[in-house]
Amino acid sequence: MYIRDTIAAVSTPPGNGGIGIIRVSGEQAAKVGDAVFKPVYDGGLVSHRFSFGTIHDPATGEKVDEAMAVYMRAPRSYTREDVLELHCHGGWLVVERVLALVLACGTRLADPGEFTRRAFLNGRIDLVQAEAVMDIIASKSEAALQLAQKQREGILSRRIDDIRASLLQALALVEAYIDFPDDDLGETDLAAILASVGAAQSMIAALLLTFEEGRIMREGISVLIVGKPNAGKSSLLNRLLDENRAIVTHIPGTTRDIIEETVNFEGLSVRLLDTAGIRHTEDLVEQEGISRALDKIPQADLILAVFDASREFSLEDQLILDAVAGCKTIAVLNKTDLNQCFVMPDGEYFIDQVNIVALSGDGVELLKHAVCRQFLHSAAPDSRELVALSRARHRDALVSAEFHLKQFTGGLRDRNLELLALDLRGALQAVGTVTGQAATDEVLDLIFSSFCIGK
Numbered sequence: 476m477y478i479r480d481t482i483a484a485v486s487t488p489p490g491n492g493g494i495g496i497i498r499v500s501g502e503q504a505a506k507v508g509d510a511v512f513k514p515v516y517d518g519g520l521v522s523h524r525f526s527f528g529t530i531h532d533p534a535t536g537e538k539v540d541e542a543m544a545v546y547m548r549a550p551r552s553y554t555r556e557d558v559l560e561l562h563c564h565g566g567w568l569v570v571e572r573v574l575a576l577v578l579a580c581g582t583r584l585a586d587p588g589e590f591t592r593r594a595f596l597n598g599r600i601d602l603v604q605a606e607a608v609m610d611i612i613a614s615k616s617e618a619a620l621q622l623a624q625k626q627r628e629g630i631l632s633r634r635i636d637d638i639r640a641s642l643l644q645a646l647a648l649v650e651a652y653i654d655f656p657d658d659d660l661g662e663t664d665l666a667a668i669l670a671s672v673g674a675a676q677s678m679i680a681a682l683l684l685t686f687e688e689g690r691i692m693r694e695g696i697s698v699l700i701v702g703k704p705n706a707g708k709s710s711l712l713n714r715l716l717d718e719n720r721a722i723v724t725h726i727p728g729t730t731r732d733i734i735e736e737t738v739n740f741e742g743l744s745v746r747l748l749d750t751a752g753i754r755h756t757e758d759l760v761e762q763e764g765i766s767r768a769l770d771k772i773p774q775a776d777l778i779l780a781v782f783d784a785s786r787e788f789s790l791e792d793q794l795i796l797d798a799v800a801g802c803k804t805i806a807v808l809n810k811t812d813l814n815q816c817f818v819m820p821d822g823e824y825f826i827d828q829v830n831i832v833a834l835s836g837d838g839v840e841l842l843k844h845a846v847c848r849q850f851l852h853s854a855a856p857d858s859r860e861l862v863a864l865s866r867a868r869h870r871d872a873l874v875s876a877e878f879h880l881k882q883f884t885g886g887l888r889d890r891n892l893e894l895l896a897l898d899l900r901g902a903l904q905a906v907g908t909v910t911g912q913a914a915t916d917e918v919l920d921l922i923f924s925s926f927c928i929g930k
C-alpha cells in the first residue's frame with residue numbers, strides 16, 4: 476500500500492562526517508523547506524537550484540546550522556514526488572537536530588528503502604533497478620559495481636520486457652480463440668504462438684545460463700588454499716594479500732585453524748581461506764584443523780592445491796589429490812626456485828596448473844589471472860553487452876516461468892485453450908515478479924526492508 480504522506484530521513488551514514496544530508500519526500504516538502512530554511516538571498520527555494528542559508532527552529536526562531544538546500548519539484552526527483560534535501564554540517568548531533576525539526580513539521584520518519592520504494596511505486600524505476608541501487612551501495616568489487624550499474628540503467632529490465640512482450644503476443648492469440656470456442660487453432664496461428672513462446676523460452680534459457688557468473692560478479696568467490704604442511708600455503712596467502720597475515724614458519728603444522736581474508740583480483744571479490752596442512756597426525760588440535768579444512772572443500776568455489784615442487788610426490792600429496800577429487804581445483808606448484816623433484820601422477824585432477832615461488836612472488840600474478848579466468852569469461856568487467864542475472868530471486872522467477880512454458884508447449888495440441896492460457900498467464904506472472912509488475916506487497920516489503928534508512 477502507498478500512503479502519500481511526507482517522509483524524512485538522514486541519507487548520509489551514521490557518525491560524524493563533513494556533510495550530513497536530511498532528505499524529505501512528499502507533498503509537504505516545499506512547506507518544510509520554507510519553515511526550517513532561510514535562504515541568504517531573497518526569492519525562496521527554486522526547484523533544482525542549490526541555495527545557501529540557515530536552518531532554524533520555526534517554533535523558537537533559534538538558528539541551528541548554516542546549510543545548503545535543494546528542492547526538486549515532482550516529477551523530476553528521485554522519488555517522483557517533491558523532494559527537499561538539507562545539506563548541513565555532518566556532526567551527528569546537528570543532523571539529529573535538523574531531522575527532529577523536519578519531523579516536527581509534520582513529516583514521518585521514512586522506513587528502510589522507502590525513498591527507493593516510492594521511486595518504484597511511481598514508475599520511475601522497476602524492481603530490478605531498485606535492487607541494483609542497493610547493489611551499487613553494497614558493491615565490494617569493480618565487477619559487482621559494473622554489473623549493478625548496468626542493471627540500474629535497465630539492461631536486464633529491457634530483456635525481461637522483451638520476454639513479457641513475446642508471451643503477451645502468444646497469450647493474445649490463444650485468448651482470441653477462447654472467444655470463438657468452435658474454431659480450432661489454425662496452423663498459421665499455431666506457428667505464430669510457437670514462435671513467440673519459443674522466443675521467450677530461448678531468452679529465459681539464455682538469462683538462466685548467466686546466473687552463476689552474475690552471482691559471482693555480485694557476491695564474489697571463495698577460494699580455499701589446501702596442501703600438505705610446509706608446502707607454502709601461508710606464504711602464498713601472504714603474497715596474495717600483499718601482507719604478512721598468516722604465520723610462516725618452517726615447522727610443519729603451524730596453521731591450526733582457517734584464516735580468512737577478502738581481496739580483489741582484477742576487479743573480482745575473492746574470499747581467501749588458508750587451511751591447516753593436510754597430513755596424518757596424532758596431534759588432536761591439528762586433527763581438528765585438518766577436519767575443518769576437509770569440511771570446507773566442497774563449499775568453496777575454487778581450490779588452490781599447493782604442492783612443494785622441491786620434494787618428491789608423497790603420500791601426503793596423495794591425500795590432497797583424494798580430498799579435492801571432483802572439485803574445481805588449480806594445482807599450484809610452489810618452491811620452483813629450488814631443485815625440482817616433484818612429478819604429478821597422471822590423471823585429470825586439475826582445471827589448470829601454475830608454477831610459483833611464494834617466497835619472492837614469482838608467478839603469483841599469473842595465478843590470480845588463472846583464478847579470474849575461471850569465473851569471468853563473458854562477464855569480463857569491460858564487456859558492455861553482458862545481460863546477467865545476479866540474484867536468486869530473479870533466477871527462481873525465471874525457472875518458474877520456464878516450468879509453465881514447458882507445460883504449455885507439452886499440452887499445445889491436446890489441452891483445452893483455457894488451460895493453455897493459464898500456463899501462459901502463469902509464466903507472465905512469474906516473469907513479472909522480476910521487474911515488479913506482478914510483485915505483491917510482501918515481496919516488496921522483503922526487498923526494501925534490506926535497504927538502509929534514507930535510501
Ligand code: GDP
Nearest residue numbers: 705706707708709710723724725810832833834
Ligand atoms: P604452510 O605450512 O604450507 O603454510 O607453509 P609456509 O608458508 O609456512 O612455508 C613453509 C616454509 O617454506 C617456510 O620456511 C617458507 O619460508 C618456505 N617457503 C614457502 N614458499 C617458498 C618458496 O617459494 N621457495 C622457497 N625456497 N621456500 C619457500
